[in-house]
Amino acid sequence: MCIEIDKKAHPILYLFCTVFHFFNMYSIVYNYCRLIYCKYFLENCLLTALEHFTTTGEIAIRILRALNELQIRSVGIYSEQDVNQMHRLKADEAYLVGRGMTAVSAYLNIHEIIKLAKIHDVDAIHPGYGFLSERADFAQACHDASITFIGPSPEVMLRMGDKISARVAAAEAGVSVVPGIENPIENAEEAAEFGKQYGFPVIFKAAYGGGGRGMRRVDKLDQVQEAFNRATSEALAAFGNGLMFVEKFIERPRHIEVQILGDMYGNIVHLYERDCSVQRRHQKIIEIAPAPNLDPQKRQLMLDDAVRLARHVKYENAGTVEFLLDQDGRHYFIEVNARLQVEHTVTEDITGVDLVQAQVRIAEGKSLEELHLCQDLVTPIGSALQCRITAEDPSMDFCPDSGRIEVFRSGEGMGIRIDSASAYAGALISPYYDSLLVKVIAHSRNYKTTVNKMMRALKEFRIRGVKTNIPFLLNVLNNQRFLDGLVDTCFIDENPDLFKFMPSQNRAQKLLRFLKDVKVNGPMTPLVTGIPSAKVTPIVPEYDTRPLLKGWRDVLLEKGPVNFAKEIRKNRGILLTDTTFRDAHQSLLATRVRTYDLQRIAPFLAHAMPNLFSIEMWGGATFDVSMRFLHECPWERLEILRKHVPNIPFQMLLRGANAVGYTSYPDNVVVKFCELAKKSGIDVFRIFDSLNYMPNIILGIEAVANAGKD
Structure with missing residues (x-):
């Protein structure tokens, strides 16, 4: 039966066909209508801007750029934690989701995302890569709300998202499985x-x-x-x-994945393979396309199997079919990622295909032929390599780092592509997602020259303020097995030399530290250059100089620690602790505030604020700053300030078994330290451990209890 449709009348046709679909009478009519609906209504695009556990939102920026080139209006969403992220500013419009929720929960709020999409006339949603990108219920929610989901159908996502049913589908298609x-x-x-x-x-x-x-x-x-x-x-x-x-478990395999695209008409095309064997704890670090040193016949078998499986399940849009290649050259299907992959960039570089734009056009109803993506037209050119720069410290077992980037300069030049979102000077690296900062992609005529380009680009990077894995990446690129293209998934575990790093020169920061030292402490030469600004006598407010009023320290001295604690518990008012004296050494003021300044404000504090529960003025970072930067003795400071403030308890921050250091000390050292601190004027110990490790905390408690016996 042939149905001719006036495309100008598509709204009525869509309604007509939807009714037909509702009664499950002519699904083919509905499908044809769905193509028209996508084609003529896909004028806007909402993207979730979520890359699961990523701090950069780089996939959001990647999608926004593609939409901008296609002249499609973009609507972004962001959580409260991402209010300053770049994807919020890059989108034509951006709206808050998940008020009061955690960052991840906000982006998983399907109901609110769909509601926002309807309110703002959004016609399509691109999920990026994250939680919702592989959630069949999210794709179904979009479908139910008459919003185009840029990805596979809910049915395919449900089947491929479950590893069990995906294995069954692969077996049905004649693809070998583990x-x-x-x-x-x-x-x-x-x-x-x-x-x-x-x-x-x-x-x-x-x-x-x-x-x-x-x-x-x-x-x-x-x-x-x-x-x-x-x-x-x-x-x-x-x-x-x-x-x-x-x-x-397959021993020592190579991890090979095949990029596929499928349109709404049953056509499937592969865009060749990627080698993702360089992994740490099953997380990909470096990706290569095409896979080096791969037998052409074995390559073709995997490409054919990927296309056969995709055609068998009627796959639409972008996806990745993943295989393990064992030592004997046998390949096994492991899973399908029914979404765009983080490493899609290397495929784009060798094929010249913009995968995000292809996703959007396929969702509009374009065929692969219309997009000039027939199999014989897709040919790989050269070699591409992607490195993921992360905010991690490889010398500390890749411990994630967070904070503000002080200095940022990226590598660049011919054959280098940078995909990022929040990697720039001044950017705040959040602890809420995974630690990806920036993706660096190199492309050249062959594998060797591509590796050389990548090494040059990574050496050009300057990132200060957070630790990065760049030294580790450079070690990998310099490894002979990697250079020969002979790596498997055991490569990192079997090469401990990858974790031996040369110390960074970091000349700029050394110069800044020197200038700060001269500014605060004066020059280390006999030349007269004036008084450092830090030694200028501070202005102190006027205060009543009559005899001091009694404070909580008087209660402690009169009644002892046990009764002092009882008095504290009986108190019905608010007890305040002033932490200014200690906080001054954990901020930019650390370069200005010294004993010289503190002893001048101390008498004012004793007279004006006798009701303070305590003054936290010691411990923590004060030792580090006093001795290493201000060149002062923290014990002398404690004794001097004690004379000026006899009526308010002095409080210190004790890092459990670490005392005031950054590593655990022998028990007797911690006990002796607390004893001397108490004798020198400390009245209250605030004990903590950065990891809440109870044995360390208990040691601190016992040491303090021992110091307070007398």
């Missing part, structure tokens, strides 16, 4: 039985998520329970579902 269970498991006993049947090692994977989260290798039977608990907990936190999938 031996694994048929249904998600809920307890460790089922995993143990699988291990007994197929042998160890096995691997746990989150049934409803990817990206390395909820993944644990198990080598022995007695490790199953602990690994299952950890993987389940991680999957539940990351994806809202703790169900596990378990399969045989």
Whole structure:
């Protein structure tokens, strides 16, 4: 049956076909109508601006740029924690979601996102890569609200998002799979039985998520329970579902993934493969396209299998089919990522295809042929390499870092592409997401010259204020196995030399420290250059010089620690602690405030504020600043200030077993320190441990109790 439709009358047609679809009578008519609806109504695009656990929102910027080139109006959303992020400013419009929620919860608020989209006349949503990008219920919610979801259909997402059903689909399509269970498991006993049947090692994977989260290798039977608990907990936190999938672990494989695109007419095209074998804890660090040293026949087999599977499930839009390639050259399907990947950039560079724009055009109803994406027209040119620069300290087991970027200068030049969002001087790196700062992509005529370009670009970077993994990346790029293109997923674990780093010169910051030192402490030469501004006598307010009123310290001295504590508990008023004397050494004022200044304001404080519960004026960073920068003795300061303020308790910050240092000390050292601190004038100890490690805290408590015995 042939139906001719006047495209100018599409609203009525859409309503007509929707009614037909509702009664499930002519789904083909509905599908045709859906194409027209997308084609003529996709004038706006809302994007969630969420890259799960990322601090940069770089995928949001990537999508916004594509929409700008397509002249499509963009509407962004942001959480309260991301109010200053760049994607909020880059979008044509931006609206707050999840008021009062955590950052992740805000971006998972499907109901509010859909509501915002309807209020602001949004016709399509691009989920980026994050939680919602692989949530079939989100795609379905968009469909139910008559909003185009830029991605696969909800049915395909549901099937491919579940690793079990994805394995079944792969087997149906004739694609080889790794031996694994048929249904998600809920307890460790089922995993143990699988291990007994197929042998160890096995691997746990989150049934409803990817990206390395909820993944644990198990080598022995007695490790199953602990690994299952950890993987389940991680999957539940990351994806809202703790169900596990378990399969045989392939030893020393290469991780190869194939980029695919599918249109609404059943056409599928691959855009070649990426090698993602350089991983740490299942998290990709460096991606290469095409895969180096890959046998052409094995490459073609994987490409064909990826297309066959995508065609079998009627895949639409962008996706990635992932394989493990074992040492014998056999490949196994592992999963489909039904979304754009972080590493899509290297595919774009070697094929010249803008994948984000292709996603949008496919969602509009364009065919691959209309987009000039027939298979024989897609040819890889050269080699591309992506490095993920993260705010992590590789010398401290990649501990995430956060704070403000003081200096930022990126590498650039021919063949270098930078994808970022919040990597710039003054940017505040948040602890709410993962630590990705910027993606650096190099492209050249072959693998060797591409690696050289990447090394040059990374060496040009200057990032100060937060730690980065650039030294580690440079070590990887200089490794001979990597240069030969012979890495597998065990590469990082087997090369401890990757973690040996040369100390940074950091000349600019050294010069700044020198200038600050001269400004505050004066020059280290006999030349007369005037009095440093820090030694100018401070102006002190006038105060009553009559005898001091009694304060809480008098209560402590008269009644002892036990009765003092009772008096504190009986007090019905508000007890205040002044932390100015200590805080002065944890801010920019640290370069200006010294004993010289504090002893002049101390008498005023004793006369004007006798009702203070305490003055926190010692411990914590005061030792570090006093001795290393101000060149003063903190013990002398304590004794001097004690004479000026005899009526208010002095309080110090004690870092448990660390005392006032940055590492644990022997017990007897901490005990002796507290004893001397008490004798020198400290009355109240505020004890904490940065990791809330109770043994360290208990040591501090016992040391303080011992100091207060007399």
